[in-house]
Amino acid sequence: MVRTVIFDMDGVIVDTEPVHRYAYFRHFEELGIGVSDDEYAQFTGRSTKNVYQHLKDQHGLPHEVADMVLMKREFFNRAFDEKPDLELLDGVRCLIEDLHQHGLELILASSASHSTIDRVMRRFALGPYFTHLLSGEDFPRSKPDPAIFAHAAALAAAPAAECVVIEDSANGVTAAKTAGLYCIGYNSEHSPLQDLSHADLVVAHFNELTAERIAALEMSG
Structure with missing residues (x-):
């Protein structure tokens, strides 16, 4: 679960x-x-x-x-x-709201700087949905180093075996798997040339994911 x-x-x-x-x-x-x-x-x-x-x-x-x-x-x-046309990716707000409404904890673990994370959270009013916001600025090595995801899992209310990562980059998937976490690869048109084959599950659109489907994933770590 x-x-x-x-x-x-x-x-x-x-x-x-x-x-x-x-x-x-x-x-x-x-x-x-x-x-x-x-x-x-x-x-x-x-x-x-x-x-x-x-x-x-x-x-x-x-x-x-x-x-x-x-x-x-x-x-x-x-x-x-x-940039006036900067928007959330299609379907992600619905997924975030669905997860939140079903009581799943959400944590952000991004290579972006604190200032960029804060800008995104303010612009799209996403802050209330997340319990922790982690920036790659605070870690000596970037993904594929697993430190940021290992730290996110340590902060989570659930044990690591009940945590899932959603990533769009080959480096990110590698980091998640090296941290021992289940990883959903998002095959984003905005992140070309990324090999997501080592993810546990790959989706092309967020409408393929719901809180119910994610909560019921068979975890293999």
Whole structure:
């Protein structure tokens, strides 16, 4: 019996990827570095800090990682606030409300920064549904490292064997499985080039999921 659902955010609850992509590539241009689409796809599910540490090492950038994170965040925040068509992904609000109404605990475990998580929670009034909001900023390594999901499961009211993760990235699914958690892979059109084959269940739309179906999942860990 599932009693806690741990959500990723980007690509699962809201599609901020175009905003992130715009912010990243504007900043890459400013830094004078080239990043291919294939390389960028590998950043999915990783924290901004982790991405810039990788780029600093690979390109020998002279800037401090923390400074680059702040510069990219300025691009992101401006674009986020000015983007009128930013909406929750189709069906996810209904699923969140359904889970909440049926008494399942909801936890957010996202690689996004605290400021981005807070912006999304405020803009879409989602805060009351979640008992904990975890940011990848607070962990030294990003997904596929399992630390953020292991911590989410430790905070959950239910034991880990009764927790489920919903993820859209290969890195996220790997992190969930390494943490010993059941994982639902969401095959999001907004997160291309992601191998979700190691998830326990893969769905293409949130209308395939209900509180009743999730609560009754056969857990294998």
